[in-house]
Amino acid sequence: MRPHTYPSQTTVAHSNEIVVSADSNIKIENEEPRKDNGNFVISGRIVDSENTKPIPSEISFITALKVYTTRTDKNGYYHLEIPKDILKYESLLEFAPNDYAYDKKMVIYTIQNLGKKQLIKLEYNGLDKMYGEISYGPPLATEKSLIIVEGKKLDYKIFNKSYSLYSNKYEVHYIPKEFVKFFTPKENIHDIYIVFIK
Template identity: 45%
Template sequence: MKPFLRIEKPCEESLEKMHDLPDGKFCDLCSKKVLDLSNLNDSEILNIIQQNKGEKFCGIVFKNQINRSLQPKISFSQNHHSRKTTFTKIAAGVILTASIFNSYPAQTKTVTKTEFVFSKSKIFKENTKEEDKTGDGNMIISGKVLIKGTNKPGPQTTVHFITPSRIYSAKTDIKGFYNLKVPKESIKAENLLEFTPEDDDYEGRLMIFNKEELFKKNAIYLAENDARKQYGDISAEGFYANEKSLVLLEGKKLDYKLFNKSLSLFSNKYEVYYIPKAFIKVFTPDEKIEDLFITFVK
């Protein structure tokens, strides 16, 4: 899941009572500017989030703009090229910093507060019960994506199998079927899959599958987005980390302050998967962690 917008408490003041501004409204009730994001693309919204340094702000959005992944369009402008050398130095520094933190090993028998629970012996025993469907050490995860309420094939959807060190992806075909090849050793007792439709009229889904469920031919149902407008305090979930966040860069722990600084300067150079608290049990048993950022340098 990429960064997304949330409105925790919609505003009760009528838009008609607010004063018009070139880029939104002004609310006399709370003496705040209300930015109109309803006609902006994801890249423009992410720029506003950066300008606000992740702080909440009042905004107007369509319902289908919230609670879904923001997908920025990457444009390598002249300005980006002029900063290439600077980015390389910072990225190198980030990776170097990450390397001196405790890494999260692919296999471990001792569970610490924020350690991945990958027992080599357990995985081996479990995998011997499964047939190698490819003959090359990989397994095939397959299923179908449908539209909720109609049972018709959904829009083309990207299916992500998310691990700390790599994301495995596949797209659905015209009939909604997907076949995703993943290494046997990456399969755990619980696994996280993301279903991201290319059509914004439908909501994406983040789902946990245990090993038995993973190899069934699952039918995944996508609901339609609500296109009505909402307004109120907008928070940008998954863009900035805090002291209760766990940040992983290429599978290794990274200081959240360093992550925030580098991401604010070069957001287009990173691929970030934001994992809310309800799903982080797949990666760590530490209940003190509020969210997880799985990050890769492009």
């Protein structure tokens, strides 16, 4: 959803790294302690996979009805509080870099791992070195897509038309096929769009 325009050819980037979290003993240093106000705390750091420099990013805890979001600080640390009563055995987090030259990452955490400080490494994709128009965002929805706008199902044709005209009015969280099972057991759903109107 961050268009960057250069003259000439067109390239579309839709990359997600798919990760199911395992136990991690990585320690995150230099983060200030936070007081527990009754919410569940998710924290960690986001860095470049090659040289571990901080990558400014947006972190989202995604549910079908609401998305809880925070941003990293200048050193790549993040701290996100969510209500404890919405937690399930598994949770889906999205790590979306501000710079389109790094790939977005989605991770499914079990409840045991969700509260541990995580070190998230984002891969450099080289799109900043390409010429042409770079479109960064979700692909067009199809008849096998499930579109949920503000908690209600929407026809994919209506969504595509509206999104193409008013993309800046929508906050879209694109869920690729690998993560569809997190939301629905239906085999005929190929991807999901969780959409909120700004």
